[in-house]
Amino acid sequence: MAHTSASAGALLRHVRTGRARSRAELVALTGASRNTVSARVDQLIAANLLEEGGRGWSTGGRPPTILRFNSRAGCVLAVDLGATSVNVAVTDLAARILATVGHPIDIADGPAVVLGEVDRLAQKVLAEAGLTPDDVCAVGVGVPGPVEFSTGRPSNPPIMPGWHDHPIPSAFGRYGCPVYVDNDVNVMALGEIGVQGSVQDLLVVKVGTGIGCGVIVDGRVYRGAQGSAGDIGHIYVQPADGGTVLCRCGNENCLEAIAGGSALLRDARAAGLPVASTRDVVELAARGDGVALELVRNAGRTIGTVLAALVNFFNPHRIVMTGGVAQAGAPLLAGIREAVYRRSMPLAARALEITVSDAPDLSGRIGAALMAIDEFLDEDSVEELAR
Ligand SMILES: [Zn+2]
Structure with missing residues (x-):
């Protein structure tokens, strides 16, 4: 070794x-x-x-x-911000939850309103766990949009109006500790290794409205040079019908424009299904509707062609599917597996596991805690602490 x-x-x-x-x-x-x-x-x-x-x-x-x-040497605050809800937890330094609370929010209300609510919830969970702000060693925050990791500022987040360039760490000044902010997919990816208790090479693919991927290398998030690693939603794919689909990014035939949640809803409506949201399509598929099932399976096949290339390149132990469309479960996985096993090299595909997240609600909080703990206990800061 x-x-x-x-x-x-x-x-x-x-x-x-x-x-x-x-x-x-x-x-x-x-x-x-x-x-x-x-x-x-x-x-x-x-x-x-x-x-x-x-x-x-x-x-x-x-x-x-x-x-x-000694996981009781301190605690961290973990914040899992979504578009319509926030979960706040306080955990020990092994990411075990000591107290947690959730609350509905509207991310579009902007940082002042939403972070004010987060502050109130954080004080509540600390009190519930019998802890004080002085006990908090670090804060981890997951947000539903791209973030410049080094500054904790969202960068043109499409579903977070008013948040561009907002310094999220400044909302946690009362704790006098480091604050780490990342996009929800990276945070959930860390949460998956926390929930499963393994340190492995892992891809966590979120299929919600769009499609994103968290890349875990040897137990750590791989962010790349500018922090955009894993942005697989805009990889080019060839539509099955040979047509052209325009993506919200301005390019044509991006993966998420063909197989993301919004695409699924669009195609379901075009097929005449009585659906108002992506969730409706997923529920129809779960009830065995043939058209919805075929749409979900086709989305799986398209996602699978991209994942097959990633498997050949990255050779992960496991791919975990999460997000609203992943709730469709079996038909999505069937399409993904079909494409991945057909197109991946046998050595990379042999031991590969492709699963749906066991704990999609928990992984955001556990991941935010692990991000804070991993950064707080990184090699440089531990040198300082041990001096
Ligand atoms: Zn695109």
Whole structure:
């Protein structure tokens, strides 16, 4: 195995993610000297981030002392902002929810109204968990639109009028801690690995009105050079009927213009189905309506052709489908699997799992918490904490 960094932050991460449970395992994992590892572990224990538990199994000699991450060293606020509702939670440093509350909002009311409500809900969950603003180490916020991650400002978000360039972190000044903001798909992607408890290479594909994808590499969100990695909704696809569909981005034949939720609604109406929303189409399909089923399956096939290319390129362990259209479940998955297994290389497709999210409502909150925790406990800040 290749050796990795032995900084205090890296050592903490190995223990947090369960890769190492003792000084000896940290030495084996990082290739650093026993003295170096011991000194840094002592610093982490002094900083209250690690604690020593009982004795583990030994392969000879004195059994090693078990190291545990102290997830009660602080708490984080997790905010999952949607178009019509917000969920706020306070979690420990292992993203376990201590208290949570949800509330209807209209994102189009703008940042002053919506963030005011979030502030009220945050104070409520903290009080419920018996915590104070001083206990909050970091805040994580997921929003339904593109965000410049380094500043926490939305960037021309299509369904968030009034939010362009608004500094969302400034709404959390009372906590005096770092605030991290990202788009909902990246946040949900982190939440999926939190819910499943794995550190893997994963694609989380949200099929709502549009289509987006969160890319998890080795347990972390991959954002790319400008933060737009995973924007698969505007990849070119060839429509089955050979026609041309104009996308809201101005290009023709984008994936979401042909297979997103809005496209599904448009095609269902054109086929004469009595539907007023994408949800109606999904519900008709769930009740076995033949036309709705075929539309959903076709959307799956189109999404699948793009995912097949991503599978060949990225070789993920798993693809998780989420968002309103993913609620259609079986017919969507059938179309996706058909295209992916037909067009992916056998080695990449052999062990690939394609599933629908088990916990679509929870993943936004867990993911926002994990984003805050991962950033707060990244290698540089842990060096500071352990100093
Ligand atoms: Zn487009």
